[in-house]
Each structure stands twice: as structure tokens, then as C-alpha cells.
Amino acid sequence: MEHEPLLKSLMTPFPWSIALEATADEAQALMAEHNVRHLPVTDGGELVGILTDRDLKAVLARRTDNGDGLNVRDVFLSEAFVVDIDTRLADTLLEMAERHIGSVLITRKGRLAGVLTGSDACRAFGEYLNKRFPHEPGTDAA
Numbered sequence: 001m002e003h004e005p006l007l008k009s010l011m012t013p014f015p016w017s018i019a020l021e022a023t024a025d026e027a028q029a030l031m032a033e034h035n036v037r038h039l040p041v042t043d044g045g046e047l048v049g050i051l052t053d054r055d056l057k058a059v060l061a062r063r064t065d066n067g068d069g070l071n072v073r074d075v076f077l078s079e080a081f082v083v084d085i086d087t088r089l090a091d092t093l094l095e096m097a098e099r100h101i102g103s104v105l106i107t108r109k110g111r112l113a114g115v116l117t118g119s120d121a122c123r124a125f126g127e128y129l130n131k132r133f134p135h136e137p138g139t140d141a142a
Contacts, residue, residue, distance in 0.1 A: 014114070021073060059075050
């Protein structure tokens with residue numbers, strides 16, 4: 001019998017995070033260095049929100065000073081979608097779709113445990129489809 005995959009099997013565990021008082025430049029550099037688009041934001045070790053590359057780029061595009069003096073505090077989203085690691089995967093994915101959001105922060109006992117993105121979900125679904133419906137040579141649409 002097949003079982004529903006768990007959040008922890010799809011999430012990126014121990015994700016890179018950034019401090020609330022870090023600069024926008026530091027955030028951009030961290031995202032580029034680790035090829036991520038979502039950074040959990042912490043303040044004194046506590047999870048306080050999320051910073052996305054899209055939000056950061058949007059704010060920087062409206063500024064004339066190239067973001068000089070801009071901190072993560074000025075850009076991050078304090079109302080991030082956060083779920084406990086034991087939340088059902090299906091419930092989490094449906095809520096992400098309903099809210100039109102690309103990531104969810106996953107906690108265990110109130111502490112950051114991972115990040116699940118839309119890309120993670122698409123990859124897992126593609127793998128599931130390949131497993132469930134194996135490719136048969138000669139069946140490609142032309």
C-alpha cells in the first residue's frame with residue numbers, strides 16, 4: 001500500500017536563513033551564492049518571516065539609490081505561511097495553491113526545520129508521475 005509522502009521528504013532541510021538586520025546586498029549575495037529564491041528571516045534565532053527574491057527585486061526596482069541602506073527588515077514578509085512538520089503534505093500543497101504562494105516554512109517544535117517551494121512540489125510530482133506511469137518508448141507526441 002502506498003503512503004502519502006511526508007513534508008520532511010520533500011522539503012529542503014536546514015535552509016539558509018538571514019538575520020532581520022542584514023542588508024539587502026547581503027541577502028542578494030546569499031541567494032545568489034546558494035541558488036535559492038526564498039530565505040527564512042530570523043531575529044535573535046527566532047523565525048519572524050521570509051524574504052523572497054521577487055519581493056526584494058520589486059523593492060529595489062522602485063528605488064533610485066540601488067538599495068543603499070536597505071535592510072531585510074524593510075523588505076521581508078512577516079506573515080509567511082508556516083506549518084508544522086507533521087502537517088499533511090496534501091493539505092500544505094492545496095493551501096499553497098489556494099493562497100498563490102511559492103513557499104512554506106516548516107517548523108518542528110516551533111523552530112525552523114525546512115522550506116518547501118513550488119519547485120520542490122513540482123519535482124516530486126514529476127517523479128511520482130514517472131514512477132506511476134513509466135515512459136514507454138515511441139509514445140511521445142510529435
